[in-house]
Each structure stands twice: as structure tokens, then as C-alpha cells.
Amino acid sequence: MNRIDACFERLKAEGRAALVPYLTAGDPDADTTLELLHQMVEAGADIVELGVPFSDPMADGPTIQLACERALDAGMSLRGTLDIARRFRMTNSDTPLVLMGYLNPVEAMGSAAFVAAAKEAGVDGVLSVDLAVEEADTLVPELEAADIAPIFLVAPTTSDARIRKMGEVGRGYLYYVSLKGVTGSAQLDVDSVSSRITAIRSLTGLPIAVGFGIRTPEHAAAIAAVADAVVVGSALVEIVAEHAEDRARMCQLVRERAAALADATHGAARA
Amino acid sequence: MSTDLSDPVFGPDARGHFGPYGGRFVAETLMGPLDELEQAFRSSWADPAFRAQFDRDLAHYVGRPSPLYLAERLSRELGGAQIYFKREDLNHTGAHKVNNTIGQALLAAQMGKTRIIAETGAGQHGVASATVAARLGLECVVYMGAEDIARQAPNVYRMKLLGAEVVPVTSGTRTLKDALNEALRDWVTNVDNTFYIIGTVAGPAPYPEMVREFQTVIGREARAQCLEMTGRLPDALIACVGGGSNAIGLFHPFIADKDVRMIGVEAAGDGLNTKRHAASLCAGRPGVLHGNRTYLLQDDNGQVSGTHSVSAGLDYPGVGPEHAWLKDCHRAEYVGIDDKEALAAFHRVTRTEGIIPALESSHALAQAIKMAPDMSPDQILLVNLSGRGDKDVNTIADLENIQL
Numbered sequence: 021m022n023r024i025d026a027c028f029e030r031l032k033a034e035g036r037a038a039l040v041p042y043l044t045a046g047d048p049d050a051d052t053t054l055e056l057l058h059q060m061v062e063a064g065a066d067i068v069e070l071g072v073p074f075s076d077p078m079a080d081g082p083t084i085q086l087a088c089e090r091a092l093d094a095g096m097s098l099r100g101t102l103d104i105a106r107r108f109r110m111t112n113s114d115t116p117l118v119l120m121g122y123l124n125p126v127e128a129m130g131s132a133a134f135v136a137a138a139k140e141a142g143v144d145g146v147l148s149v150d151l152a153v154e155e156a157d158t159l160v161p162e163l164e165a166a167d168i169a170p171i172f173l174v175a176p177t178t179s180d181a182r183i184r185k186m187g188e189v190g191r192g193y194l195y196y197v198s199l200k201g202v203t204g205s206a207q208l209d210v211d212s213v214s215s216r217i218t219a220i221r222s223l224t225g226l227p228i229a230v231g232f233g234i235r236t237p238e239h240a241a242a243i244a245a246v247a248d249a250v251v252v253g254s255a256l257v258e259i260v261a262e263h264a265e266d267r268a269r270m271c272q273l274v275r276e277r278a279a280a281l282a283d284a285t286h287g288a289a290r291a
Numbered sequence: 292m293s294t295d296l297s298d299p300v301f302g303p304d305a306r307g308h309f310g311p312y313g314g315r316f317v318a319e320t321l322m323g324p325l326d327e328l329e330q331a332f333r334s335s336w337a338d339p340a341f342r343a344q345f346d347r348d349l350a351h352y353v354g355r356p357s358p359l360y361l362a363e364r365l366s367r368e369l370g371g372a373q374i375y376f377k378r379e380d381l382n383h384t385g386a387h388k389v390n391n392t393i394g395q396a397l398l399a400a401q402m403g404k405t406r407i408i409a410e411t412g413a414g415q416h417g418v419a420s421a422t423v424a425a426r427l428g429l430e431c432v433v434y435m436g437a438e439d440i441a442r443q444a445p446n447v448y449r450m451k452l453l454g455a456e457v458v459p460v461t462s463g464t465r466t467l468k469d470a471l472n473e474a475l476r477d478w479v480t481n482v483d484n485t486f487y488i489i490g491t492v493a494g495p496a497p498y499p500e501m502v503r504e505f506q507t508v509i510g511r512e513a514r515a516q517c518l519e520m521t522g523r524l525p526d527a528l529i530a531c532v533g534g535g536s537n538a539i540g541l542f543h544p545f546i547a548d549k550d551v552r553m554i555g556v557e558a559a560g561d562g563l564n565t566k567r568h569a570a571s572l573c574a575g576r577p578g579v580l581h582g583n584r585t586y587l588l589q590d591d592n593g594q595v596s597g598t599h600s601v602s603a604g605l606d607y608p609g610v611g612p613e614h615a616w617l618k619d620c621h622r623a624e625y626v627g628i629d630d631k632e633a634l635a636a637f638h639r640v641t642r643t644e645g646i647i648p649a650l651e652s653s654h655a656l657a658q659a660i661k662m663a664p665d666m667s668p669d670q671i672l673l674v675n676l677s678g679r680g681d682k683d684v685n686t687i688a689d690l691e692n693i694q695l
């Protein structure tokens with residue numbers, strides 16, 4: 021069984037939601053990203069999302085744009101990201117790892133070569149921000165064949181028909197974008213998210229993660245009460261950006277923030 | 292519609308694909324709004340009242356039809372083909388860009404949108420967007436790379452005079468591609484009240500087809516004018532290619548005329564053998580950027596490359612997907628003209644014809660100047676003079692160390 025499915029099965033039995041932290045690979049360098057991933061897992065992360073840096077991150081706000089620029093300046097690439105995943109797997113065999121990024125680096129590498137390398141590296145899911153379900157004849161069959169979950173984003177503007185289609189084509193979980201906007205926006209509306217999740221659940225049986233705009237343990241607890249997973253990105257990437265000069269402090273702060281988010285997520289009373 | 296080259300009604304298919312190119316690769320939030328846009332465009336474009344309004348605006352506001360002009364002195368000097376200019380430089384606001392913004396702004400108003408956003412490189416599309424926004428009383432925000440703001444100062448000021456807000460973009464390479472990213476981010480955030488007027492035949496479906504339809508007035512007029520003035524079709528069409536809207540606008544009505552060569556001219560910057568150019572069709576390979584699959588300048592890791600051209604409007608690492616398909620089908624040819632050649636053509640046409648061309652258009656003119664001497668005087672080259680050079684006067688003066 022894919023690690024993502026196993027993870028949600030276990031959490032369901034325990035009556036908890038998952039914390040899914042996101043970091044941009046190679047920001048500020050590969051070794052630090054690897055260390056931070058392990059720290060976050062120890063702090064209670066259930067799934068980790070590793071961002072593949074791209075030159076034109078059109079769905080990202082300034083925080084992750086700058087993280088991409090730092091990572092690319094330091095030489096990070098899709099192959100480098102896969103190498104971080106491979107090294108993560110050397111000492112962690114059960115935490116699901118999802119790659120999140122844009123299509124062009126994957127196309128440049130070639131879908132088949134990418135999927136083979138991702139499989140070998142121990143990647144469990146792939147989320148391509150600009151791969152709509154209509155265009156999914158490109159990469160999705162290869163992912164499917166390798167038992168890597170293609171993960172789709174659902175937006176506030178997504179029609180019911182398309183959510184159904186994503187439910188059929190997607191695996192692992194659906195990722196609900198909590199607002200109209202880019203990553204890192206700060207305008208989370210828990211009530212509207214909650215009613216959308218109820219609607220999405222009536223259209224698909226896949227677990228539902230919520231991300232974009234979740235920053236604090238309070239947000240995480242509120243979302244964990246209604247969703248199956250809570251994704252936090254920019255709030256962690258900001259710590260990385262602020263403490264680039266002091267790795268030890270960066271690791272400690274990321275770990276503390278992840279722990280607070282994990283406690284809030286895991287402690288939320290769920291319907 | 293068809294992507295079969297033997298079919299004159301050339302692409303795209305129902306999903307916006309031109310062969311393997313085009314499509315809709317955007318953040319999920321935009322998929323629904325793009326569907327709405329496509330429906331609004333299809334119903335308006337089929338509506339005689341909308342078409343009549345569009346034609347009226349092109350006639351009375353833009354000043355169409357634009358003339359087809361025989362550049363007699365230039366042709367004589369070169370001693371070969373007769374060179375005709377399609378005078379898009381005479382349009383209101385000074386370039387072909389306004390044909391498209393008129394169409395999209397009418398659509399925006401019809402869809403009840405109150406706010407317009409646009410990206411711009413040279414500032415021509417920004418000015419054309421600010422112009423139609425002023426006329427329709429719509430709020431207008433234009434995203435422009437910080438580097439382009441510095442080299443197109445007159446257009447920045449024009450946009451401000453027209454009431455638009457010009458937002459400098461400092462991310463990435465600080466040019467047109469980054470302005471497009473930033474406009475997409477704005478659209479994702481303000482999608483309820485905002486209409487995004489893309490300035491070229493790129494972006495997600497339906498933009499490449501929609502912008503083409505608004506720009507084909509260039510080719511339809513030019514074809515009829517050429518037949519009327521000369522009794523025959525041209526031997527070759529020449530147009531510069533940034534995103535490719537003036538070129539598609541000219542080419543598309545000639546696609547079924549198999550004997551008419553179509554030549555797109557990309558910016559070769561410092562030279563195609565250097566890294567400093569913007570010739571995605573000549574030197575790039577297929578990839579996905581800004582919502583469509585097309586030829587891209589990119590590195591081995593799929594990161595989009597920085598580009599260079601003396602002309603801000605051609606300084607873009609991608610190109611409209613229909614051009615990618617026309618290239619692969621060998622229906623159109625694409626060549627590069629470098630900065631030096633474009634600047635020489637700029638001066639030559641200014642001095643011999645009394646027309647100051649835009650630096651973008653100067654690339655097309657340079658190609659005509661290259662080809663004409665090897666052709667005979669009974670042959671015809673039809674060049675799209677896509678815009679006037681007033682906006683470039685500061686750039687030219689700077690390059691020649693002249694203080695204005």
C-alpha cells in the first residue's frame with residue numbers, strides 16, 4: 021500500500037488529522053532541507069511536502085517565490101530535490117513524502133525518467149500546481165503505474181463535475197486551496213472552508229487536505245476539526261528565510277513551530 | 292476546428308491545443324474563470340451586435356483600416372522586391388496592441404467586470420489597456436518589469452496619465468515574463484471582479500485563439516489591400532515575434548494561401564550563438580509556461596532562462612502555441628535578427644521613408660532589408676509595421692550616448 025493511504029488509514033483509526041508541513045527543497049541548501057525534514061517528523065509531522073524550486077512560481081506568494089530564488093541560486097534542481105528525497109528515505113521508511121511544484125522541470129526531465137527516479141527515491145505523491153485534471157493524460161498514467169499518488173488541487177472556484185473527476189483520477193488526497201489567492205496569503209475563513217469541505221466530501225471519498233493561508237496553531241486546530249490534513253508552508257519557510265545565518269537556531273525554531281502545529285492538529289476535536 | 296494543416300481553419304481543438312501545444316496549464320483557481328471567459332468569448336464572437344460594436348470601435352476609435360504602404364524609396368535602394376508596410380503604427384496608441392484590447396475590454400464590460408489588469412513589456416499593451424479602461428471607466432492595473440519601466444519611461448508616464456496604476460515587478464528577471472507571473476497572481480486573488488487582458492497570443496486557452504481572432508483584422512485588411520493595389524498576393528509576409536500577436540494577426544488569414552511564405556522574426560539580441568537573445572522558436576525547446584505548452588528558452592533542468600533584446604516587447608522566453616505548431620508543420624519559418632541589425636533597420640527606415648518604427652517592428656524590417664535584394668522587382672514583401680518608435684526614442688538616444 022502507498023504510504024499516504026497507510027498514513028490516512030492509521031490516522032482515521034486514531035481519530036486525528038494529519039499535519040503536512042511544506043519546505044522548498046534546497047533553501048538554503050540540500051543538507052539543511054534534509055535536516056529540517058527529519059526535525060519536523062520528530063516534532064509530529066505526518067506527511068512532508070517538498071517543494072521543487074521553479075523559476076516562475078506563478079501560484080506562489082513572495083515568501084515561496086524568494087525561497088525558490090534562493091534554492092535555484094544555490095544550484096537546486098528537480099534532480100537535486102529527488103536526491104534529498106532519496107537521502108530522507110535512507111533513515112525514514114514510513115513518513116509519506118510528496119513533491120509539490122510546477123510541470124516544466126518534470127517535462128524537461130521527461131515524464132518516464134522522472135517517475136522512475138521518483139519511485140527509486142521513495143516519493144509517494146506528486147502535486148503539480150499547473151497540471152489540471154483535463155491535461156492529466158500527460159503524467160498521471162506513469163505515476164499511477166508506479167503507485168505514486170497524483171494529487172490535485174481543488175479551488176473555491178472548482179465545479180462539482182471537476183471535483184468528481186479529480187476524485188476519480190487523483191490518489192492519496194485532494195488538496196483544497198482555502199482561498200482565492202497565492203500561497204502565503206493571510207485571509208483564512210474557517211467557516212467557508214468548513215462548508216466547502218462538506219460539499220467536497222459528498223463528491224469524493226479521498227481524504228481532504230487544506231492549505232494556503234494556514235499559519236498558526238489556532239488555524240491548524242480549526243482546520244483539523246473539519247479536514248483530514250492541514251498543510252502549512254509559508255509560515256515555516258519564513259523561519260528558514262529569517263535565520264539563514266544561524267542553522268542551529270533555524271532548525272530549533274522550525275522544530276518548535278512544527279511541534280506546536282502538530283499538537284494543535286492532533287488535539288483538535290473532530291466531527 | 293482543426294489542427295490539420297490541409298484544413299484552412301487551423302486549430303485549436305476543443306481543449307485549446309494546437310497540435311501538442313497550447314492547452315490550459317494554470318493554478319486550479321483559474322480553471323473555472325477560464326471556462327467562463329471562453330463561453331463569454333464564444334457567444335460574443337458569434338453575436339452580430341458584438342461584432343458590429345468591435346468593427347465600429349476599430350473604425351472610429353482606432354482609425355482602421357490601417358493603410359498598406361509601398362515603401363518606394365527603400366525598395367528602389369535595395370533593388371529587389373517591392374516592400375509594402377502594413378501601417379499598424381498609425382493606429383490610435385501607436386501599435387497593433389489596441390486591436391486586441393478593444394476586443395477584450397468589450398468582453399470585460401459585457402461580463403460585468405469592473406477591474407482590468409494587464410502585463411506589459413514595451414508598454415504598448417499597457418498603454419492600449421489603460422486607454423480602453425479609461426474609455427470604459429474601468430479600474431486598470433498594469434504589471435511591468437522593473438527593468439522595462441526604466442527603458443520605456445514615456446509609456447510608463449502615458450499609462451499614468453490615462454489613470455492606470457503601474458506596478459513594478461522586481462521578482463525573477465524583472466522583465467515581461469515576470470510581469471505575466473505577477474498578473475496571474477493578481478488574477479487568482481481578485482478573480483471575481485477582475486478581467487485579465489493578456490497582450491499576446493500566449494497564456495492558457497482561450498487566450499491564444501481569442502487574441503488571434505481580435506488581431507486577424509490585420510491580415511484580412513492586408514490581404515484585400517494587396518489584391519486591390521497589386522492584383523496579386525504577396526510572395527512573403529514578415530512580422531516580428533515576441534509572443535506572436537502581430538505575426539498571427541497578419542499570418543492567419545493567409546494560411547490557406549500555400550504560395551505565400553510566412554516569416555516570423557525573433558529577437559536574436561547579441562546573437563543566437565550567445566545566451567543573450569529571446570529567440571524561443573529558433574533556439575528553444577518545448578515546455579510549459581504561463582498556462583500553455585510551447586517552445587521555451589530554458590536550461591537542462593527546465594528552469595526558464597533570462598532573455599535579452601534591445602526591444603522590450605520581444606524580450607520574452609516563450610511564444611504563442613500556434614507559432615510553435617506552425618513551425619513544426621513547416622507552414623511558417625522563423626529567423627533571428629540581432630540588436631545591431633534591428634537598430635540599423637530602425638535608422639534606415641526612419642531616414643529613407645520618414646517613418647520611425649518601433650524597435651520590435653525594426654526586427655521585421657531588418658529581415659525584409661536582408662531578403663529584398665535577392666528578389667526580383669515583380670515580387671512583393673509585406674512587412675507588418677507593428678508599431679511606431681516614439682516610445683523608443685530614449686533608448687536609441689541612450690545607446691548612442693546622446694543626452695536628451
Ligand SMILES: Cc1ncc(COP(=O)(O)O)c(C=O)c1O
Nearest residue numbers: 415533534535536537604651678
Ligand atoms: C510595436 C510592437 N510590436 C511587436 C510587439 C511584440 O508582441 P507580439 O509578438 O505579440 O506582436 C510589441 C510588444 O510589446 C510591440 O509593442
